[in-house]
Amino acid sequence: TDQASAAPQAQAPATAETATAPAAAAAPADVRVNAVEIEGDKIFVAGTAKPQANVFGYADDKLIGKAKAGADGHxxxxxxxPLAVGDHKIRVDVVDAAGKVLVRASVNFNRPEGNQVTVAAQSGTSTGNATTPMISLDEGALGKLKNDAAKAFALxxxxxxxxxxxxxxxxxxxxSANEFALKSIVDFRAAADATADFKERVTTASMKASDALKLLQSLPRDASSVGAALAKLGQMVADLTAPPAAPAAPAAPANEVASGDAGPATIEQAPLQESKETVIIRRGDTLWQISRRIYGAGVRYTTIYVANEDKIVNPDxxxxxQVFGLPKDALPNAEEMHRKRMSGEHL
Incomplete structure (x- = not known):
């Protein structure tokens, strides 16, 4: 059973309200709506803008509320x-100290049935001439495996x-650590609904990891043999873990363009889509609370941490x-990972 109420303070991750971003966090160029949550008559709009920007949110041109972006831009x-089931539009304005609108983002969504629903950006959204992709859970998982392989080889x-x-x-x-890391990439499979580009990258990564694994496993167990092959193995690992080349920025599609001929520049985003595996981090939220709501026990928060490690400085x-992906099921070793963390080990 969940013992959150009896757990020491150190066990429950700190509230989002008191968390601070690293000073070097990259800032988005303009403004973007990443997700919308509806809970009864309450509405939550998450997005990114320049750090400390003042933002006002509207639903169907009616004011929802205002906020200030954090040091990280979120x-x-x-x-x-109250929003009825059906089509709606969310608008977020960035305003200066005098209240003048500098730039705005506008996005449509269809409010699904239900008392608690979430809609989220599913793909890249234009901000002027740039495209900022949302990273899928699969892509984040593959990136973490590659990072683990790079760390194992560095060791x-x-x-x-x-x-x-x-x-x-x-x-x-x-x-052993290298073999495990490489085999994890060899065995990784893209989801059936993944993009063709991502599936191709998964196949390529699997082949490269397989070649590096075969080389490592073929080496004798003595140090001199491994040392002699280190340069070649290192090149293979570097080739495997190198980030994919960034594609040339495409022209903004018709439904996703910035236009500023009349009034402030408006960034029209592609419509948000319903998502049952997304959660907006609200002020006061903790991973423990979210885990208790989603997985039935706060101690399973490590599942959320692992799935979103690239966005989290640490579980506290x-x-x-921030918008986190929520795996459908808790990790089978989630509680053990929590115990390790309480013992001072890195997750």
Whole structure:
């Protein structure tokens, strides 16, 4: 059973209200609506803008509320506004100190039936001439596996730095970590509804990981043999883990353009789509609370952390306005991961 009420303060991740962003967080160029949650008559609008920007949110041109973007550029606007099932439009204005609208984002969505629903951006959204993609859970998972492979190889190569020769136990542990990381990529499969581009990247990554794994497994167990093959293995891992080349920015589609001939520039986003695996981080939220609501036990919050690790400084720092993906089921070892964290181990 969930023991959140009896857990020590250190066990429950800190509230989003008190979390702060790293100073070097990248700032978005203009403004974007990332997701909308409806809970009864309450509405929550999450998005990104320039850090500390003042933003006003509207539903069907009626004011929902206002907010200020955090140091990381995320904001969440909330208010009471009953919305009937059907089509609606969300607008977010960025205003200066005098209240003048500098730029606005506008996005349509269809409000599904239900007392608690979420709609979210499912793909890239134009901001002027740039496109900011939403990273799918699958893509984030593959990125994490690649990052794990890079870390594992760094550990292995570090054993040989400055002319050192590792002992048998050290070498065996490092080899095992590399084999596990590479095999995880070999076994990774894209979801059936993934894009063709992502499926192709998964196939390529699997083939490259398989080649590196075969080389590693073919090496004798002694340090000199591994050391001699380190440069070649390193090149293979670097090729595997290198970020994909950024595609040339396409021209904004007709339903997703910035136009400013009359009044402030308006960024028209592609419509938001219903999502049952998305949650907006609100002021006061904790991973523990969200996990208890979604998975029935706060201690399973590590599932949410692992799925969104690229967005979280640590489990105690979640930021209002962030949009997290929610895996359908909790990880089978979620509670064990929590115990490890309480023991001081990194998740």
């Amino acid at each position: 904001f969440v606007i909330d208010g009471v506004m 292995l190569s570090g054993l040989f730095s400055d002319g050192k020769v590792p002992g048998n136990e050290q070498l065996a542990a490092a080899r 720092r979640i930021l209002p306005g």
